[in-house]
Amino acid sequence: MISVVILGAGNVATHLYKAFKASDNVVIKQWYNRHLERIRSYSNEVDISDDISQLVEADVYIIAVSDDAIAPLSEQLPFENRFVVHTSGSVSAYDLDKKNRRGVFYPLQTFSKAAKVDFSQVPICLETLRKTDYMPLKRLAICISDITKRVNSDQRAALHLAAVFVNNFTNQLYRVAHEITESQGAEFDLLKPLILETAQKVQDHSPFMSQTGPAKRKDKKTIKKHLKLLDNAQHKEIYKLLTASIQHTHGR
Structure with a gap:
């Protein structure tokens, strides 16, 4: 079982939540967003929070916010040496604050909240700065997708x-x-x-x-x-x- 915390409430975050929720091998420990109203409708399903200082411990923290907000949000994380990834296709893994282990979990698909997505057919591109972090991230990816690929930043x-x-x-x-x-x-x-x-x-x-x-x-x-x-x-x-x-x- 792999535990995750989702940070953000946009289209990608919402679809990831639904995909993880449907997996028997992933437990969503918490869903954070600075505006609680965006995720309040899920409060009966998962622990929600708008207090970043109260983030719970998890195997992977997934930052699914706009590109410009990734670095500032990663700097605000109240812990060190945990595994933090973002979901952007264009932001470097190095933009994440170096106090934590860093990676990328990039679902290569277009997402609209109203449109259903079969995540099993969504390619997930994976990148980690530490070699030892790759397999845990891949194990998370294969919980929701049949298509995973290790890529470098240029790819x-x-x-x-x-x-x-x-x-x-x-x-x-x-x-x-x-x-x-x-x-x-x-x-x-x-x-x-x-x-x-x-x-x-x-x-x-x-x-x-x-x-x-x-x-x-x-x-x-x-x-x-x-x-x-x-x-x-x-x-x-x-x-x-x-x-x-x-x-x-x-x-x-």
Whole structure:
């Protein structure tokens, strides 16, 4: 049995709480947040606290807060030589206060509080500054996920950057597509099978091999028609930029 204390009450913290709660091999000793109202609804399930001086002892302390708050919160911890990790993809493990043993427990997924997540399919990227801390952290990870990976800081930073492209930027493109369809009274829902097929295709083939469309074909007539249809100047620039990128990638 591995004991944990969760610090923070955002999307990642909430999903981690639910995943740990569902595991037979993890006991959540305490859930801390500086604003108790954010976690009060869980008070019948777990010990909650807004007093950092009263943190209980646990095997692992998981800081799941915004990137800028990680270092200050780790400095406030009222103990030394315990195992403290954060969940960020872009913050160094060295940003945690050196009075404690340090590591990273990075779930590589997008989290929204309202959306259910199957944590067994969420890759958890692990990093520790001490070699002896890695196996305890891995044991915690495999309690909730079937996919764990040891990464170094550079690899984690690259994964986080790539995640912005495949998730945040892609979602913004969905928003652009939604605006385009709305402008003509077309149904965005008709694009959803295409969205799913595009995502499914890269499960079996590389993004390079999966690329299709007028940019790859260098279909100037269609590209020109599309640009003419776009009234929004920003959408037009996005179209031009991505078209140029695809043509550069595929030697067009």
